[in-house]
Amino acid sequence: DTQLSKKVKSWVIFKDENFIAINKPSGVAVQGGTKVKISLDNLLEALKFKYSTKPKLVHRIDKKTSGVILVARNIEYAQYFTSLFKDRLIEKKYLLLVNGNPEVRKGFIDKPIFTTEKELESKTYFSVLKTYKNQSLILAFPITGRKHQIRKHFSIIGNSIVGDDKFKNKLDKVGVNSNFYLHSMSINFFNKNKKIKITAPLPAYFENKLENMNYPINKLHSNNDFNNLEDFQRFF
Numbered sequence: 001d002t003q004l005s006k007k008v009k010s011w012v013i014f015k016d017e018n019f020i021a022i023n024k025p026s027g028v029a030v031q032g033g034t035k036v037k038i039s040l041d042n043l044l045e046a047l048k049f050k051y052s053t054k055p056k057l058v059h060r061i062d063k064k065t066s067g068v069i070l071v072a073r074n075i076e077y078a079q080y081f082t083s084l085f086k087d088r089l090i091e092k093k094y095l096l097l098v099n100g101n102p103e104v105r106k107g108f109i110d111k112p113i114f115t116t117e118k119e120l121e122s123k124t125y126f127s128v129l130k131t132y133k134n135q136s137l138i139l140a141f142p143i144t145g146r147k148h149q150i151r152k153h154f155s156i157i158g159n160s161i162v163g164d165d166k167f168k169n170k171l172d173k174v175g176v177n178s179n180f181y182l183h184s185m186s187i188n189f190f191n192k193n194k195k196i197k198i199t200a201p202l203p204a205y206f207e208n209k210l211e212n213m214n215y216p217i218n219k220l221h222s223n224n225d226f227n228n229l230e231d232f233q234r235f236f
Helices: 002-010 040-047 075-086 149-156 204-212 217-222 229-233
Strands: 012-015 019-024 066-072 091-099 106-110 123-132 135-142 182-191 194-199
Touching: 002 040, 012 194, 019 040, 040 066, 066 075, 066 194, 091 149, 091 204, 106 149, 123 149, 135 149, 204 217
Parallel strands: 066 182
Antiparallel strands: 012 019, 019 066, 091 135, 091 182, 106 123, 123 135, 182 194
């Protein structure tokens, strides 16, 4: 479908000969499943460009989460990214809006996440940027990459993500058509000794929210709390 193909290409925010970065919209699943009609994996054919093979997924974010996804254009980079993620050498920065006001302005959540088989070590740093009308805008830096990690961690500390009907707290009001406020904002890594930083623009509804909170976008990108993980760890 040409229309769909054009749409997928419009999500591309970075492309070179080895990999592509996509700004995935909220609501698009990364991989197929029983209730998934269409997924990013199905759409990668549209991102072949002049190559004969379609790109390969190297990591995932939740269906509801928007933001940066990397796809490798060859086997070498698929393996390279897989090892970077495994060794935690890719820094991921998320912007989120939560219900309430966390007890601390700068925090470290060190709470395990349980799967059916085991207990997994899970760690997230965060910084509260602004609280307005009982909602808080937060930058989060997950150290580990567990499934639903940020959603679960903020729910555990009593500040679930606005629009999250799966990991909400009892008193949270989640509207039927509520937007989901978790965005994978940037990814930093070394590509063969060259530092790469890719930033994904916010969805329009999230930008509008920042305007309503009187928190300018340029302030978000000039915020020094989270230039990199080392800067942030100095607080602890």
